[in-house]
Amino acid sequence: MESGLLTRYAEITEKNRREIVLLRGSGCKWRRCAFCDYHLDFSLDEQENFALNQEVLQLVTGKYGRLEVINSGSFVDLDAQTFQRIVDTCIQNQITEIHFECHWMHRGAVSDLRRTLAARGIHANIKIGVETFDAQFREQVLLKGIDETDPESIAAGFDEVCLLFGLDGQTQDSMRYDIETGLRCFNRVCINIMVENTARLKPSRPVIECFINTLYPLYKEDPRVDILLENTDFGVG
């Protein structure tokens, strides 16, 4: 993935309206998920990351009072200058709600982040990629790295969940269970449909068609559910 080609700023104008930025960090520290290649968008050069990130953050206007920050990893992978610039951007633009991503392995860092942001008048919403609540499939096939099987325990430190649909082995029932479990345990659910990339796992057309024909119509208007049929549907990536 060539980071210069990515679109790194967008507005989400439907449901939970917000601006979204795709920043660059030092890279996902897990990097093993069998469906993922976007962890390739990283650099170990903090100054270069900050230079890029501040350009992107300059585009933020605060028009919705809400900002989502993603960085192909977890918020802990962002350098300190970038983090400070995010906070400053929120304060300057009257943004009081922010969304960050975090892998399970960094859950211990979430409460500090919440406290730091709350002290500046910013409420943090933390999103975790769980992909499915079928723990065996998740850990043996997807290699997600969540050593907890109970959905409520997984959700305890998080606000929002990402699910991944469109893989061999998933069914209408399994996907419905994942959505309903996500809605029960989290404030919001973001469904990503698997797209072809350089990772080992490939999309399953029959499973994707099953989702689109049966579950998509049921949930597409749900204000708590985002559905990304292409992983660039938020306008970044």
Ligand code: SF4
């Ligand atoms: S899906 Fe997320 S946690 Fe998994 S390897 Fe990719 S960036 Fe890392």
